[in-house]
Amino acid sequence: MSDRITQLRTDFDRELPAVTTDADATALRDRWVGRKSGLLTAEMKTLGKLSPEERKTAGAQLNELKGYVESAIESLQAGFAAKREAEQLVSERIDVTLPGRRLSGGHLHPITLLRQKIEDIFVSMGYEIEDGPEIETHFYNFDALNIPENHPARSPQDTFYITDQLALRSQTSTMQIHAMQKRRPPLRVAAPGRVFRRDTPDATHNPMFYQVEGLLVDRGITLGDLKGTVEEFVRRLFGPETRTRFRPSYFPFVEPGAEIDYTCFKCNGAGCRVCKGSGWIEMGGSGMVHPNVLRGVGIDPEEFTGFAFGLGLDRLCALMYGLDDIRLLYENDVRFLEQFR
Numbered sequence: 001m002s003d004r005i006t007q008l009r010t011d012f013d014r015e016l017p018a019v020t021t022d023a024d025a026t027a028l029r030d031r032w033v034g035r036k037s038g039l040l041t042a043e044m045k046t047l048g049k050l051s052p053e054e055r056k057t058a059g060a061q062l063n064e065l066k067g068y069v070e071s072a073i074e075s076l077q078a079g080f081a082a083k084r085e086a087e088q089l090v091s092e093r094i095d096v097t098l099p100g101r102r103l104s105g106g107h108l109h110p111i112t113l114l115r116q117k118i119e120d121i122f123v124s125m126g127y128e129i130e131d132g133p134e135i136e137t138h139f140y141n142f143d144a145l146n147i148p149e150n151h152p153a154r155s156p157q158d159t160f161y162i163t164d165q166l167a168l169r170s171q172t173s174t175m176q177i178h179a180m181q182k183r184r185p186p187l188r189v190a191a192p193g194r195v196f197r198r199d200t201p202d203a204t205h206n207p208m209f210y211q212v213e214g215l216l217v218d219r220g221i222t223l224g225d226l227k228g229t230v231e232e233f234v235r236r237l238f239g240p241e242t243r244t245r246f247r248p249s250y251f252p253f254v255e256p257g258a259e260i261d262y263t264c265f266k267c268n269g270a271g272c273r274v275c276k277g278s279g280w281i282e283m284g285g286s287g288m289v290h291p292n293v294l295r296g297v298g299i300d301p302e303e304f305t306g307f308a309f310g311l312g313l314d315r316l317c318a319l320m321y322g323l324d325d326i327r328l329l330y331e332n333d334v335r336f337l338e339q340f341r
């Protein structure tokens, strides 16, 4: 028996160096001292067949070998655990001397920046800023604005209808009606907001865009007041040298109506790429509020007169920032927007 135990120890010592992982160590333990099929466990079971003296020595030797096997495996496992921990410490090391990461803050969209600038100008000229619905009835979209029954603006090809009574507003001029219904003249209101038209998107069109509407109604207001106000507005927006011109035009809700141009903010009228060589940039429409519109909201056109003007923000924004495609403004591409910090 004694020889046999010596042999077992030699076998174990030979197997030990092959153990390189935790799994190997567990397998080696099962093989040698596993409760069911361990080699030493089986050996213990044969002790019963020995004589009492032999059993005593062999039992002691076997127990000693078992202790040897168990502690050899344990110290291997302890080595593995220590190695794992050391590796983890290296891989999870943090360099506390590195500079921290700066949080990237948000900022306003270029259209919002322009809108706020325009609102500030209106406020400085005594106007109140008003917000209004984007979905309107026929009354606000067309009837109250003196837009005739057969006008193309009413066509579903130009306007987004929701039902046959409701549509997305196609101009902020609807706000003229809300403003005059809410308060009595004298009044000065500016209304920025989104408008919607069934245009195919391209570099200069988008089905949703931004306008600002200005409206003033009081006693004795004339075309001279409109011109003076627009001139001042444009100077505050683009600089004191900016000049303005009015071209007669037709809009159903004003009479007379005019389109407004201003001298190019880039070349100051000399002609450049921004104004396509003409020296002038189109700003929007304007005119004296039509008597029918005043009458429609219960204001006597014999007593009060007023003017209105409206401008688009998107093309203006594109010109100011040198964008060659207004769609960039709506795509919310952070790489683009980040440039307006």
Ligand code: DAH
Pocket: 170, 171, 172, 173, 213, 214, 251, 254, 257, 284, 285, 286, 287, 288, 308, 309, 310, 311
């Ligand atoms: N709402 C017009 C448009 O979208 C622009 C406009 C024209 C506004 C004349 C006005 C105005 O206030 O008086 O084309």
